[in-house]
Amino acid sequence: MTVRTGLRVVVTGATGNVGTSVVRALAEDPQVASVLGLARRVPELTVPRTEWAAVDLGQKEAGDRLVGHFAGADAVVHLAWRFQPTHDPVLTWQTNVLGSLRVFDAVVTAGVPALVHASSVGAYAPGPKEAPGVDESWPTHGWPDAAYCREKSYLERVLDTFEHEHPHVRVVRMRPAFLFKEASASEQRRIFAGRFLPGPLVRPDLLPWVPDLEGLVLQTLHTDDAAQAYRQAVVREVDGAFNLAADPVIDARVLGELLGARVVRVPVRVVRTALAAAWSAHLAPASPHLFDAVLRLPVLDASRAHRELGWQPSRTSIDAIREFLDGVRKGSGERTPPLAGGKAS
Numbered sequence: 001m002t003v004r005t006g007l008r009v010v011v012t013g014a015t016g017n018v019g020t021s022v023v024r025a026l027a028e029d030p031q032v033a034s035v036l037g038l039a040r041r042v043p044e045l046t047v048p049r050t051e052w053a054a055v056d057l058g059q060k061e062a063g064d065r066l067v068g069h070f071a072g073a074d075a076v077v078h079l080a081w082r083f084q085p086t087h088d089p090v091l092t093w094q095t096n097v098l099g100s101l102r103v104f105d106a107v108v109t110a111g112v113p114a115l116v117h118a119s120s121v122g123a124y125a126p127g128p129k130e131a132p133g134v135d136e137s138w139p140t141h142g143w144p145d146a147a148y149c150r151e152k153s154y155l156e157r158v159l160d161t162f163e164h165e166h167p168h169v170r171v172v173r174m175r176p177a178f179l180f181k182e183a184s185a186s187e188q189r190r191i192f193a194g195r196f197l198p199g200p201l202v203r204p205d206l207l208p209w210v211p212d213l214e215g216l217v218l219q220t221l222h223t224d225d226a227a228q229a230y231r232q233a234v235v236r237e238v239d240g241a242f243n244l245a246a247d248p249v250i251d252a253r254v255l256g257e258l259l260g261a262r263v264v265r266v267p268v269r270v271v272r273t274a275l276a277a278a279w280s281a282h283l284a285p286a287s288p289h290l291f292d293a294v295l296r297l298p299v300l301d302a303s304r305a306h307r308e309l310g311w312q313p314s315r316t317s318i319d320a321i322r323e324f325l326d327g328v329r330k331g332s333g334e335r336t337p338p339l340a341g342g343k344a345s
Contacts, residue, residue, distance in 0.1 A: 015037065
C-alpha cells in the first residue's frame with residue numbers, strides 16, 4: 001500500500017461529537033499535514049496542525065465560501081448535521097440536505113479528489129435485529145416518518161448520482177451505529193432529553209427498572225473509535241460504504257446488567273404515546289417518529305471496515321454507554337459551542 005503524506009484535510013461539522021474526535025485523529029496522523037475545521041461558530045479549542053473557520057451550511061452564500069476553503073484539499077470529511085428543531089423539518093432540511101448539496105458541489109468545483117460522508121445506520125431500511133447483521137448492500141430507504149432517517153436516506157440517493165457523474169472523486173460513506181463519548185454527554189442530553197433533565201438524576205440507583213420494548217435492540221460505538229475509521233478512510237485508497245459498530249449488541253437485558261436494574265416488559269404503544277404527548281407539548285425534543293425508527297433499525301455487520309480499513313474498535317459498546325452516562329452525571333463537555341458542558345445547561 002502506498003503511504004500518502006502531506007495531506008490537507010477539511011472537516012465540516014468539526015466542533016460536534018464526531019467532529020472533535022475526527023479532527024484529533026487526523027491531527028495525530030503523520031500522513032496529515034494540516035486540518036481545517038469548519039463549523040457555524042469558531043471554537044475556543046486548540047488542536048495541533050488545525051485551523052478553524054466559520055461557515056453556516058444552511059445559508060445560500062455558503063457555497064462560494066466552501067469552494068475557497070476546499071481549494072487545495074486532498075480530502076473533505078463531511079460531518080455537519082443539525083438535529084434540532086425536530087418540530088421544524090424545513091429548517092433541518094436546509095442545513096442537512098441543502099447544506100450537504102453545497103458541500104458536494106464545492107468538492108467538485110474545488111477539484112477535491114476524496115469525499116468522506118457521514119451517513120448513518122439511520123439511512124437503512126428496517127431489517128433484522130440479530131447478529132451478524134446486514135452488510136452495506138442492505139437498502140438505504142430509511143424510515144420515512146423520521147426526518148433524520150429521511151434526510152440521511154435522501155443524501156444516499158444524491159451520492160449515487162454524484163458517484164456516477166463524478167467518477168474521478170473517491171467517495172466513502174460511513175454508516176456508524178449510535179456514537180457516544182464522555183465529552184458529548186451534555187450535548188446529547190440536550191438533543192434527546194432536553195435541557196431540563198438534571199444530569200445527576202441519571203444514576204443507576206435512581207433507575208430501578210429498564211423497559212423491555214419489542215424492537216429495542218441497537219448498537220453503539222465510542223466516538224473516538226469511529227474517528228479512527230474516518231481517519232483510515234482519508235489516508236487509504238478505499239471507497240464505498242462502511243458499517244461501523246462495536247460489540248455486544250445492546251438490548252434491555254444488557255442495559256439492565258449495566259445499570260443494575262430490573263428488566264420489565266412494557267408495551268411499545270405505552271411509551272410511544274407518552275413520548276408523542278411530550279413532544280407535541282414541546283416538553284421533549286426527541287420526536288416519536290425517531291423512536292419508531294430506532295425500533296426498526298437493523299443490526300450492522302462491520303466486517304468490511306475490519307477487512308478493508310484495518311479497523312477494530314478499542315472499546316466495547318458497553319464501555320461507550322458507561323462513559324456517556326458518567327459524562328451526563330458530571331455535566332461533561334468540551335470547549336466548543338455544541339459540546340459545552342453543564343449539568344443544567
